[in-house]
Amino acid sequence: MKRRQVGNLLGLAVLSYLSRAPMHPYELSKTLRNHGDARSIKFNHGSLYMVVQQLAKAGFVAEQEVEREGARPERTVYQITDAGRAELRDWLRELVGEPQHEYPAFVSALSMIAALSPNEVVPLLGNRLDGLAAQRAEASREIEQAERQGVPPLFLIEEVYRLSLIDAEVAYVRDLLARIDEWGPMWAEAHGEEYKPE
Template structure:
């Protein structure tokens, strides 16, 4: 795995190994505690696969094996010099380069007119309800981080996500208001007649 192709999950693993050698189960636990799934899709299978890839490419190495009672033996991994170099190079690009990203919400916004006023307002309200719940949860997590005196430098990724979600909520609420008050009117006078097959069948049977 070339440094330029080091995945974000690979970065997360090497990030933990900067602290100390550890086995994948411990990595998974720490990732849950630190909300790494906020920025990386973490599944047990993908984590173990990533560890194997890092090992195969010489970015990590086996430094110990541990056995706790009757539990299966656990392999402890440490980061190599090559891994540290790859980590620094890839992380530098992740921080400094502006990458093209394609949030699905943008595609939803692009088809609002085709969906029509009634459906669009309903779905925007549904999205706003979900966002409000998530923003409230974000505040709870942020408060806990402050209460635990966790240095903020360690959770800048979380701070960014919470701020972005709060911004999206504010923006969506403003859009909903503009659509409801017709400050932002639909161009066509008539409601677009986009219905799914399921909706069409329900209309026929009602």
Template sequence: MPAAAARRSPLALVVLTLLAERPMHPYGMLQTMKQRQKTSIVNINQRNSLYQVIDRLVRDGLAAVDTTERAENRPERTLYRITDEGRAAAEQWVEQLLASAKPEYPSFPVALSLAMIVSPSRVVEALKARLTALADQRAETRASLADADAMTLPRLFVLDDEYRDAMLDAEMAWMSALVTRLQSGELTWSEEWIAGVAARFAQPEAPETATPPHQPR
């Protein structure tokens, strides 16, 4: 199957790159993803989703069964390998993702655009809670980077952590400034003020036009 026709997903791409290293079984993939902290960039909370992705990759011809092994007192395990088509697809997907600036639709900007429905004081409390959560995430990311330094792991393999650290820094700085503006009263609102703004920018309703009845020829 052509790479363009296969269904791309972050988890599918991670699985293909793992299989490009060596044949692996699903449990090994899961453990490797956790060890390399890929759980911060792909959602593998449901183990079932990993098996579904592997099945789809096999069905699309991007992965294939390599061998089946059975250890003593353990259930049978299937090792999967990447195919030539899978390697080509993974390379193409990575290049496309690196080059693309396709809009994404995270939920936080949606909440910001609708913040006026909540009082300023409650927005401040919500943002403080988010800042605490982001600080925890940044601490985990920096611990991961420190571990990489301790292992003298080449920086090429932690570019995702470096990017995440930079994005967390930028978001936290912007949010801290926003909280300051809200607490000082520089940025504030009320139901009356919102209603006034809405009335000022309301578009006049277009007059209804009657649709003439169909005239048979």
């Protein structure tokens, strides 16, 4: 993986939206939220302004104009530069074409799960399945609503991917629960307990 001048994925989203039209950070924030990008990229107003400044310092975006509406504060409109367009395409090619090691919180928890008793883990995994079902329902609603509005499938691929990940995690958690029934007695004994399958 290439070391990038701005490595925050929010920067990639900013470059993508500015490649369509110049905007000021407040407008970018609204656009990110309206397009559901907050489901894929963590951000707030402060982090967005900071990333825009980093992109400007790197030469990927530049001030186009400063505008003011009535009594509102001045807003700086940014546009993408040629270097920014090249960075956007290069970064996307890398992310799409090269798998990278990620550090999901659930994987970290699984690596230390033996610190909990299986009598505690089983109901927690049940709660996780309930949460995943709610996430799946939400993603399905997003897709159905967008399809009703005529959004082309190309612009829904991240939601379809999210559904696939949820389905894979549900299958994994169900399999893990079945395996815990096998390991439960030994695992519970290490915690000084008797395994009580639900």
